[in-house]
Amino acid sequence: MVGIVxxxxxxxxxxINAADISTNDAFSSTNVMxxxxxxxxxxxxxxxTGWARRR
Structure with a gap:
């Protein structure tokens, strides 16, 4: 699941990088990467991963 995210x-x-969208510093393409x-x-x-051992 985390891999899909x-x-x-x-x-x-x-x-964001390809379209050259201007965003604020907290949501830049580097931070998202x-x-x-x-x-x-x-x-x-x-x-x-979901492979937890349960009793």
């Missing part, structure tokens, strides 16, 4: 964030960052990288790192670490 990362893909969506990368796509939004690409659209960094959020995508954080979600990708969480996905690679196993967070949100």
């Amino acid at each position: 990362a893909a969506v964030l990368f796509f939004v960052a690409f659209l 960094l959020l995508g990288l954080m979600c990708l790192a969480l996905h690679m670490a196993g967070v949100g």
Whole structure:
């Protein structure tokens, strides 16, 4: 699930960069890309995979 969120964030960052949309500093394409990288790192670490052991 976190990997899908990362893909969506990368796509939004690409659209902001490709369309040259002027946004404020908190929502720039670099910041959205960094959020995508954080979600990708969480996905690679196993967070949100759904393989939890339950009793």
